[in-house]
Amino acid sequence: MQQVDAIVAGAGIWGCVVARVLAEKGRKVLVLEKRPHVGGNVRCETDPETGIEIHVYGSHIFHTHIDRVWDFVRRFVEFNGYQHKVLARHAGKTYFLPLGLTLVNQFYGLDLTPAELPAFVAAESAKGFAGGRAPANFEEQAIAFIGKPLYDAFIREYTRKQWGTDPRNLGADVIRRLPVRASYDVNYFPDYRQGIPLTGYNSLFDRLLDHPNIMLECNVDWLAWRNKSLIASRQPLTFYSGPIDALFGYKFGPLPWRSLRFEQERVPTVDFQGTSVVNYTDADVAFTRIHEFKHYHPEDAAAMSAPSTIICREYPQAWKPGDEPYYPVDTPESRERLALYQAETAKMPNLVVGGRLGEYKYYDIDRSIDRALEVASNEVL
Ligand SMILES: Cc1cc2nc3c(=O)[nH]c(=O)nc-3n(C[C@H](O)[C@H](O)[C@H](O)COP(=O)(O)OP(=O)(O)OC[C@H]3O[C@@H](n4cnc5c(N)ncnc54)[C@H](O)[C@@H]3O)c2cc1C
Numbered sequence: 001m002q003q004v005d006a007i008v009a010g011a012g013i014w015g016c017v018v019a020r021v022l023a024e025k026g027r028k029v030l031v032l033e034k035r036p037h038v039g040g041n042v043r044c045e046t047d048p049e050t051g052i053e054i055h056v057y058g059s060h061i062f063h064t065h066i067d068r069v070w071d072f073v074r075r076f077v078e079f080n081g082y083q084h085k086v087l088a089r090h091a092g093k094t095y096f097l098p099l100g101l102t103l104v105n106q107f108y109g110l111d112l113t114p115a116e117l118p119a120f121v122a123a124e125s126a127k128g129f130a131g132g133r134a135p136a137n138f139e140e141q142a143i144a145f146i147g148k149p150l151y152d153a154f155i156r157e158y159t160r161k162q163w164g165t166d167p168r169n170l171g172a173d174v175i176r177r178l179p180v181r182a183s184y185d186v187n188y189f190p191d192y193r194q195g196i197p198l199t200g201y202n203s204l205f206d207r208l209l210d211h212p213n214i215m216l217e218c219n220v221d222w223l224a225w226r227n228k229s230l231i232a233s234r235q236p237l238t239f240y241s242g243p244i245d246a247l248f249g250y251k252f253g254p255l256p257w258r259s260l261r262f263e264q265e266r267v268p269t270v271d272f273q274g275t276s277v278v279n280y281t282d283a284d285v286a287f288t289r290i291h292e293f294k295h296y297h298p299e300d301a302a303a304m305s306a307p308s309t310i311i312c313r314e315y316p317q318a319w320k321p322g323d324e325p326y327y328p329v330d331t332p333e334s335r336e337r338l339a340l341y342q343a344e345t346a347k348m349p350n351l352v353v354g355g356r357l358g359e360y361k362y363y364d365i366d367r368s369i370d371r372a373l374e375v376a377s378n379e380v381l
Helices: 013-024 067-073 101-108 117-128 138-146 148-163 201-209 222-228 332-346 355-359 365-378
Strands: 006-009 029-032 044-046 053-055 062-064 086-090 093-096 193-195 214-217 237-240 257-267 277-280 289-292 309-318 351-353
Touching: 006 013, 006 222, 013 029, 013 201, 013 214, 013 237, 013 355, 013 365, 053 309, 062 067, 062 365, 067 365, 086 148, 093 101, 101 117, 101 148, 117 138, 117 148, 138 148, 148 309, 222 237, 355 365
Parallel strands: 006 029, 006 237, 029 214, 086 277, 237 351
Antiparallel strands: 044 053, 062 193, 086 093, 257 309, 277 289, 289 309
């Protein structure tokens, strides 16, 4: 094997950014990816019939307020200016999320002004949760923030589906904030820098890795590779973004995740739901969301007017080892287990563990990039 200065195990956004920064510093980097393709969970496929970009692991919308991330990512792709909006179906009606003047006025049949909204929500909250003590669980905390009617309509059943348990079994700290916007702004993310790469997400990964100092091998599981590697005696500095528990053979037990199942369908209509994501907040619908991918590229006239559309129903499900891990399950037990694995990692001087699987943390794409920039800029080879 050619001499390399660093190995990057995992070609998701974290690994690809680490590899790029090291390569630009003159390091020879070998990227090993277990799957047959790069991109991790941001990977997309193009529908050959319509040209629609399908987000294979669920919808991904890039959004950020971090200057250095925005500057970095735009060296590789341009964004189309898509602004994400999410609608919710409840009791046969469609509402605009997030919680704000639009939703509250529509739901209660009122015409509140921005100045009137906070007092109205505070009164609803006080009716639902008397206070005098700290909220004991997720449900009480949510009602204390927004009141019972909004909670019952938009949060309770959605949360039950998402986490597979009654919200009263979830800790109050799961829901630290539930802001209600005193405006008609229905942009889902507060970041004004957002969008989808004009040339598609896959082009971002291809361009990040397109550097003479980067070598890429797919279909290689680094955990198996490192054991039989010829250079096992002197492993170069390695940046690993696979699961932290897998790194140690799950010796303290697997860290729990919540998984998802996606059911894709081609529908013979130009526009199925008129927007990219609709949440289903009632108990009688098993899925949580329907994604309709063509709406992520409003600039793509051919895909927008194609006679069919690709939709995807998202079903949360229990996770077992071997399933795709999506959301870390934050409990006192999982935190304790994570700390044991982190203590083991600290004993390995030539290894940097990162990314959503390595840190066992939910990170948006921009935070993943920011973390990768930090790690790769600080490394000492
Ligand atoms: C349902 C869902 C929706 C999301 N939507 C958004 C959104 O709209 N906007 C947003 O900003 N963020 C979103 N995110 C977050 C986004 O997916 C993450 O920020 C991003 O995927 C993190 O990248 P990563 O490189 O850390 O991990 P990953 O994308 O998981 O990449 C890790 C890579 O490492 C590889 N790997 C693992 N083990 C090994 C091994 N042993 N050897 C070699 N390779 C290995 C994996 O195959 C994978 O390719 C969403 C997340 C979820 C779960």
